[in-house]
Amino acid sequence: MAATTTQSHFIPLRIGPIELPTPAVLAGLAGYSDLTYRLICRGLSAGYCTTEVALDTSINLSAKLRRKLIQTDPRDHPLAGQIMGAGAETMVTATRHLTAMGCDVVDLNFACPVRKALRRGRGGHMMRDPHLAIAVLRAVAAAVDVPLTLKLRRSFIHTDTACDAFWRIAEAAFDAGAVAICVHSRSVEERYCGQADWGFLSEVKRHFADNTIIGSGDLLTAEAGVQMLRQTGVDGVCFARGALGNPWIFGQFAQLLAGEIATGPTLAQQRAILEEHRQLCIELFGEICGVKKMYRFGIRYSKCHPSPKLVRQAFINAKCDETSHFDEIIATYYK
Numbered sequence: 001m002a003a004t005t006t007q008s009h010f011i012p013l014r015i016g017p018i019e020l021p022t023p024a025v026l027a028g029l030a031g032y033s034d035l036t037y038r039l040i041c042r043g044l045s046a047g048y049c050t051t052e053v054a055l056d057t058s059i060n061l062s063a064k065l066r067r068k069l070i071q072t073d074p075r076d077h078p079l080a081g082q083i084m085g086a087g088a089e090t091m092v093t094a095t096r097h098l099t100a101m102g103c104d105v106v107d108l109n110f111a112c113p114v115r116k117a118l119r120r121g122r123g124g125h126m127m128r129d130p131h132l133a134i135a136v137l138r139a140v141a142a143a144v145d146v147p148l149t150l151k152l153r154r155s156f157i158h159t160d161t162a163c164d165a166f167w168r169i170a171e172a173a174f175d176a177g178a179v180a181i182c183v184h185s186r187s188v189e190e191r192y193c194g195q196a197d198w199g200f201l202s203e204v205k206r207h208f209a210d211n212t213i214i215g216s217g218d219l220l221t222a223e224a225g226v227q228m229l230r231q232t233g234v235d236g237v238c239f240a241r242g243a244l245g246n247p248w249i250f251g252q253f254a255q256l257l258a259g260e261i262a263t264g265p266t267l268a269q270q271r272a273i274l275e276e277h278r279q280l281c282i283e284l285f286g287e288i289c290g291v292k293k294m295y296r297f298g299i300r301y302s303k304c305h306p307s308p309k310l311v312r313q314a315f316i317n318a319k320c321d322e323t324s325h326f327d328e329i330i331a332t333y334y335k
């Protein structure tokens with residue numbers, strides 16, 4: 001991992017009543033930001049984490065499904081529970097469930113670019129239907145007293161430079177009492193391609209100078225996080241793909257902000273985290289499902305290894321055809 005020093009003085013990140021000394025959060029990451037990974041990240045300096053996005057209708061369906069989708073425990077705070085849906089009523093009900101389950105903040109996802117979600121009027125669809133977005137956020141804000149945040153994209157269509165829907169939704173959100181917005185500075189159409197528009201983040205921060213703005217997009221390293229803070233003036237950064245397989249990014253980011261050299265994880269540190277994470281997966285999902293899940297994470301963790309391709313392939317083999325096993329991979333590549 002890179003090793004640069006940057007003496008910086010950033011103020012703590014405030015998300016409603018929550019104050020974070022290091023202005024970084026773990027993004028919602030479908031398939032990854034589950035309780036096990038959140039606990040791993042928290043142990044490595046992530047002060048605030050977001051659940052994987054859940055459908056409001058699934059949350060509302062049954063207590064059993066809810067407990068499966070939003071697993072949390074006393075070590076898992078402060079926590080933002082993230083939902084997406086197509087209607088105010090179901091979103092309000094889901095929000096109540098999330099707060100009852102212990103989420104400290106409720107985060108409305110108006111950003112998800114998955115086609116199925118868009119077809120059903122959820123997630124990123126809100127960026128092309130600001131009227132619905134505003135109705136949903138107002139209903140949720142009026143119904144619950146837990147801090148509310150939003151995840152937004154800069155627009156729906158890439159060529160929409162005015163970003164009118166964004167400004168309308170963001171304005172309405174803060175008027176309704178939202179405590180922060182997280183802005184992924186790509187259009188919904190772009191999904192994860194192309195370069196995120198950090199210039200837009202500067203504009204957002206200038207416009208909402210007194211509100212908490214968290215920036216997202218192209219934060220693949222801790223250095224990029226510091227650069228985004230500097231360049232755009234946002235209050236905090238949201239690590240997503242950069243945190244996938246590299247939970248050390250939070251510690252590195254804190255080191256850089258303190259003017260220290262950001263150090264990468266040694267093989268021994270990687271091994272210790274892989275073993276701890278496997279244990280958490282087994283505790284939560286049982287031996288068979290837990291280890292299977294761990295292979296998915298292992299594929300991601302391989303990026304920090306000096307021979308990433310070899311280790312990645314070993315985890316893929318273990319996941320797909322069981323030609324290698326967790327203990328063997330650890331013994332072979334992490335000694």
Ligand SMILES: Cc1cc2nc3c(=O)[nH]c(=O)nc-3n(C[C@H](O)[C@H](O)[C@H](O)COP(=O)(O)O)c2cc1C
Nearest residue numbers: 027028029030052053151184216217218219240241
């Ligand atoms: C595998 C994956 C899953 C994601 N799941 C979610 C999610 O559940 N909720 C959410 O708000 N964003 C989700 N995102 C978007 C990220 O939070 C983030 O906004 C986006 O990746 C841009 O940041 P980056 O370019 O630094 O990765 C996901 C992204 C990826 C790559």
